[in-house]
């Protein structure tokens with residue numbers, strides 16, 4: 170049995186839909202090969218596109234206090250599924266091509282693990298074009314964290330677009346924050362707001378993400394330190410043992426170790442792309 174299969178394809182002339190379709194087809198074939206046991210440990214598909222023909226990129230940071238449902242919310246948006254438990258203390262980078270009425274968007278979402286309440290994750294916020302601020306309606310401290318985060322955003326010179334989400338609306342009997350308080354906080358920052366239950370699949374969650382994507386597309390492109398490599402990467406199986414794949418449906422997840430992130434890992438991720446797993 171082969172342990173390693175490394176596949177690299179370059180489509181220089183094909184249109185975006187063709188490239189994405191071909192990459193998805195190749196990914197499916199590879200998954201079948203793994204299922205048949207032909208390759209065990211490590212499979213990588215890299216698709217390079219020419220620089221001129223790229224899908225616009227939008228980066229979203231999902232920010233909120235611990236346990237408010239940031240990971241569940243992000244995965245719900247990307248996969249329409251609810252997954253109850255996630256590893257804490259790990260920032261996760263999700264990549265997915267999303268189709269809006271206005272065209273395709275290459276969306277990257279960082280789900281920021283709020284390890285230390287007093288530390289505002291400035292690096293990730295500066296990286297992002299847009300920010301989804303999440304609190305739990307059952308936890309007042311998380312609402313206060315959201316309020317502080319919005320104040321921090323306001324103080325930035327070029328703040329990302331933002332949207333406020335009150336999660337766990339299904340737990341109304343445990344409610345500590347009224348819907349009116351959420352709406353007022355959002356209104357005071359002139360941003361959108363909705364309450365959702367990620368567990369129960371509230372449709373307004375999708376609209377909230379869409380709003381953020383549309384808002385951030387209308388903003389000037391951020392000047393970034395690092396050039397963008399045009400890559401859709403998929404890595405399935407085990408790699409070096411420091412990161413763990415989270416295979417969820419179709420797409421891409423990059424788990425980033427906390428320590429690494431704090432050393433600008435996310436900002437440098439295009440230079441040192443470590444691991445992606447199929448969503």
Ligand SMILES: Nc1nc2c(ncn2[C@@H]2O[C@H](COP(=O)(O)OP(=O)(O)OP(=O)(O)O)[C@@H](O)[C@H]2O)c(=O)[nH]1
Pocket residue numbers: 233234235236237238239240241242252253254255256257258259281282283336337338339340365366367368369
């Ligand atoms: N009842 C209910 N539980 C939810 C909902 N969303 C998330 N949860 C639960 O809340 C807990 C925390 O969810 P996570 O997605 O891990 O929260 P997080 O904000 O990413 O947590 P950290 O990574 O620790 O900061 C899990 O037990 C989820 O199952 C919801 O809408 N309703």
